[in-house]
Amino acid sequence: MTADFRGRPAWAEIDLDAIAANVRALRACTGPGVQLAAVVKANAYGHGMEAVAGAALEAGATWLAVNTADEGVRLRVAGFACRVLVMGYAAAWEAGKIVTNDLTPTLNTMELALGLASAAAASGKTVNVHVKLDTGLGRFGLLPEEVLPFVQALSGIPRLRLEGIWTHFASADETDKAYTHRQLAVYHHVLASLAAHGITLPLRHAANSAATMEVPESHLDLVRCGIALYGLYPSPEVGRGVALRPAMALKSRIARVRTLPAGSSISYNRTYTTSAPTRVALVPIGYADGLTRALSNRGALLVHGRRAPIVGRVCMDQCVVNVDHIPGVAQDDEAVAIGAQGDEEITADEVAALASTINYEITCNVSARVPRVYLRDGQIVAIS
Numbered sequence: 001m002t003a004d005f006r007g008r009p010a011w012a013e014i015d016l017d018a019i020a021a022n023v024r025a026l027r028a029c030t031g032p033g034v035q036l037a038a039v040v041k042a043n044a045y046g047h048g049m050e051a052v053a054g055a056a057l058e059a060g061a062t063w064l065a066v067n068t069a070d071e072g073v074r075l076r077v078a079g080f081a082c083r084v085l086v087m088g089y090a091a092a093w094e095a096g097k098i099v100t101n102d103l104t105p106t107l108n109t110m111e112l113a114l115g116l117a118s119a120a121a122a123s124g125k126t127v128n129v130h131v132k133l134d135t136g137l138g139r140f141g142l143l144p145e146e147v148l149p150f151v152q153a154l155s156g157i158p159r160l161r162l163e164g165i166w167t168h169f170a171s172a173d174e175t176d177k178a179y180t181h182r183q184l185a186v187y188h189h190v191l192a193s194l195a196a197h198g199i200t201l202p203l204r205h206a207a208n209s210a211a212t213m214e215v216p217e218s219h220l221d222l223v224r225c226g227i228a229l230y231g232l233y234p235s236p237e238v239g240r241g242v243a244l245r246p247a248m249a250l251k252s253r254i255a256r257v258r259t260l261p262a263g264s265s266i267s268y269n270r271t272y273t274t275s276a277p278t279r280v281a282l283v284p285i286g287y288a289d290g291l292t293r294a295l296s297n298r299g300a301l302l303v304h305g306r307r308a309p310i311v312g313r314v315c316m317d318q319c320v321v322n323v324d325h326i327p328g329v330a331q332d333d334e335a336v337a338i339g340a341q342g343d344e345e346i347t348a349d350e351v352a353a354l355a356s357t358i359n360y361e362i363t364c365n366v367s368a369r370v371p372r373v374y375l376r377d378g379q380i381v382a383i384s
Helices: 016-027 041-045 049-059 069-077 092-100 110-123 144-154 178-196 209-214 348-354 359-364
Strands: 010-015 035-039 063-066 083-086 127-132 160-166 203-207 222-225 248-253 256-260 278-283 300-303 306-309 319-322 334-341 344-346 372-376 379-383
Touching (some): 016 049, 016 209, 016 372, 041 049, 041 359, 049 063, 049 069, 092 110, 110 127, 110 144, 127 144, 144 160, 144 178, 178 203, 203 209, 300 344, 348 359
Parallel strands (some): 127 160
Antiparallel strands (some): 010 248, 278 319, 300 334, 334 344
């Protein structure tokens, strides 16, 4: 599919059918009683929060999960009425917008608890809250020994309903799952401690994308799927038993084609010099769009279904590719940075490997100035 719209020729195509197929594939991994939260933080990993959220819910997700309260508010403004879990830290002064927008916060501080109780009392509401348990990631969350006293203290605060307790795995995307099972054991130990004191919670959740696909005992009541929702595997060590479809393609169009004489330097700092007359194409997409500078003199774009090596430094707004070996290249021809063209494909994983990073960062880095073109059945249904 080649997008047809007016504007600077750099865009991301988002296949909403792929999002839906991935949700169904992930739900097939879990039992019928397990809910799925679609993680749409960071603008849905660069794919566009609102469109992805809609497609995921239509396909069977029952929750949306974000990192910040502001992201949750954005979903409410867009009209989403489903449950929204705020997974990250929220300051006490954000209590009002959390309550007003019926968000479900992750509550790990007494300051936020009191702020929520005050805001809830003022609005006549009861707030569902979740507590995060740090079972070994060493990041956000209460340590195991902190959970029971914290939960007991919450029981004395009106207008708060402790609905869930969750944890997050550090290395479920590795072949060796020993540490994941250790974390899960700590999680269950804390649950048992709470139960021994008469405290049970209706929602237990631990599984991320990798655990959803490979650690079925971690599914519990709810799984939280992020990277897999977008058709990307969490790491090369995660098996491909669950068929996922990448949802994003990043594209541009050729702005100019010309032949440079031998000895011509290309782009900043003259890191590439032609050794013979060379036909090159200018492509108006650069690192401000999400085409990482790490691809300078290393990566490629697809032109006419063939790889056109990037020559010289990737600039903020443009790059240059060698098309000497590709006949018939002309202005306005499509150039693909991520995605398929003809029989060739450049994946987010390939780009990540060249940039010494992970596929998450590649899609998240597609910037806000790049239009998202949403497709269903191969046809454009919206442009954001």
